[in-house]
Each structure stands twice: as C-alpha cells, then as structure tokens.
Amino acid sequence: MSDENNGFDPLQRPTTGRDAFGRPTGPRGRHEALAGSIPQARTRGSASIDLTDERADEARELHHLADETATDAQTYLNALTEVAAGSSPDTAIPVLLLAVSQILLGGARLGAITDVVPSERFEPDAGPDPDIDPLRTGLANLLEGLDEYADIVDPLTSGELIRGILSDDLADVAADLAHGLRHYRDGRVDEALWWWQFSYLSTWGVRATSALRVLQSMLGHLRLDVEEDTVADAEFEALNVD
Numbered sequence: 001m002s003d004e005n006n007g008f009d010p011l012q013r014p015t016t017g018r019d020a021f022g023r024p025t026g027p028r029g030r031h032e033a034l035a036g037s038i039p040q041a042r043t044r045g046s047a048s049i050d051l052t053d054e055r056a057d058e059a060r061e062l063h064h065l066a067d068e069t070a071t072d073a074q075t076y077l078n079a080l081t082e083v084a085a086g087s088s089p090d091t092a093i094p095v096l097l098l099a100v101s102q103i104l105l106g107g108a109r110l111g112a113i114t115d116v117v118p119s120e121r122f123e124p125d126a127g128p129d130p131d132i133d134p135l136r137t138g139l140a141n142l143l144e145g146l147d148e149y150a151d152i153v154d155p156l157t158s159g160e161l162i163r164g165i166l167s168d169d170l171a172d173v174a175a176d177l178a179h180g181l182r183h184y185r186d187g188r189v190d191e192a193l194w195w196w197q198f199s200y201l202s203t204w205g206v207r208a209t210s211a212l213r214v215l216q217s218m219l220g221h222l223r224l225d226v227e228e229d230t231v232a233d234a235e236f237e238a239l240n241v242d
Contacts (some may be wrong), residue, residue: 062116065109066174069185073177073196075099078175083139092142093222096170097215101171102207116197118190124180132175139167143236149214151206163179169211 079099083092134170140147143166151164176199199205 045050046193052174060194062113065113066184066196069106069193069196070181071108072103073181076103076119076177077174077181078171080135080139084135084142086142088137090140093134093215093218097212097219100170100173100208100212100215103177104205104212105198107205107208109154110193110197110200111205113197116194118188118194123195124183124188124191126179126188129175131183132171132178136167136171139170140165143167146218151210157163164210164214166211166214169207170213172202173208173211176200 004080076099082088083095083099088095111206147166149164149166150160151162153160153162177196180192180199183189184196
C-alpha cells in the first residue's frame with residue numbers, strides 16, 4: 001500500500017467554509033449536525049494523568065496506547081487516500097473493510113480503558129484541521145450507486161430509520177482521527193489520547209461501526225449473489241472432474 005497521500009494530506013491546511021474541526025459546513029444532514037454540536041473548547045476534570053512520568057506503569061501503558069493509536073490512525077488515512085484516488089477500484093471494498101476493521105479494533109481498546117483526563121482543563125487549539133473534501137469526494141465517486149444505505153439513529157433509544165452515506169461515514173472518521181494526530185505530532189500525547197477516546201465514544205466509533213456493516217454486506221453480495229445457472233454450471237464441473 002502506498003504511503004503517498006494522493007491529494008489528501010493529514011496536515012494540510014483547510015480551505016474556508018469549515019467548522020472548528022475542519023468539517024465542511026452546509027446542509028449535509030445528520031453527520032454534520034453531530035460534529036457541529038461539539039464545541040472546540042471542552043472542560044474536563046481537575047485530575048490529570050502525567051504521561052511523562054516513567055515511574056508510573058499506567059502512564060507508560062497509556063503512552064504506548066497513544067503510539068499504537070497514532071499508527072492505526074495514519075494507516076487508516078493512508079488506506080482511504082489510496083482508495084479515494086481510484087487507482088485500484090477492484091480491491092476498494094476489501095481494502096476499506098480491512099481499514100475500518102483495524103481502526104475499530106484500536107477504538108475498542110480506547111473504549112475499554114477508564115476515562116483519560118489530560119493535564120489541561122481546556123483543549124489547546126491545534127490549528128485548522130486538514131481539508132477532508134478531496135477524500136470525501138473521491139470516495140463518493142468511487143461508491144456511486146452504492147453510497148447510500150438504511151441506518152438506525154440509535155439501536156438502544158430509537159429505531160428510527162434514516163439515510164446513511166458511506167463516503168460521509170468514512171470521511172468523518174478520518175477527520176476525527178486526523179484531529180487527534182495534530183495533537184500527537186505536536187507532542188500533546190495525553191491530549192491526543194483524550195480526543196481519540198472522546199470522539200470514539202461520541203462520533204467516529206458509531207460511524208465506523210455503521211460503515212463496517214455496510215462494507216461487509218457489500219462484500220457478501222459481491223461474493224454470494226450469483227446467477228443460478230452459474231452455480232449449476234460450477235457444481236456440474238466439480239462433480240465431473242476426471
């Protein structure tokens with residue numbers, strides 16, 4: 001898999017017309033409303049975890065988790081960038097399935113630990129996030145005709161069916177991961193880990209889970225939905241091998 005960004009740089013400065021987290025503004029529906037509802041400055045508890053304290057086993061484990069999450073986040077961004085470039089459309093669905101599955105494993109690790117409380121009460125300004133529009137557009141073009149699906153608002157609190165958009169899900173996950181990467185690369189490891197955990201529980205974990213279900217369904221249909229005549233011919237050939 002190529003390491004080239006193919007038009008999407010996780011550290012690229014965004015264009016105008018974006019919210020505090022670098023997401024496009026405008027009537028795109030539920031995903032944008034969810035993202036826009038999260039203010040940039042969020043208050044946290046007064047306790048803190050010092051990730052520089054090498055004497056604390058917990059601090060070392062959290063630092064290691066942040067390193068692993070950063071690697072997973074960059075791998076996800078690289079995979080989506082390569083797929084969105086359209087260079088290998090025949091392998092796009094399997095690659096996306098692997099990328100989403102891997103980042104969800106990282107998210108599960110974040111969800112399994114106790115709440116991370118960074119050293120600063122307010123989230124520091126990491127500057128503008130990258131422009132996700134080229135990635136979103138490339139995925140939408142690639143998935144044309146397959147991009148929309150039936151989604152559920154919340155399986156626990158509401159059975160309401162709404163329209164989901166796979167390319168939006170994948171791009172929104174990328175935006176949240178890239179935001180955490182900015183903190184991580186600026187040396188704010190505890191801040192990055194807090195953000196990844198918070199946004200996994202509130203936004204990108206849900207979107208990635210929906211995307212995984214859709215991608216698995218796509219792959220199942222592609223592999224299993226074949227004409228009856230084709231199946232009969234294959235069975236006949238298998239039974240009459242010399």
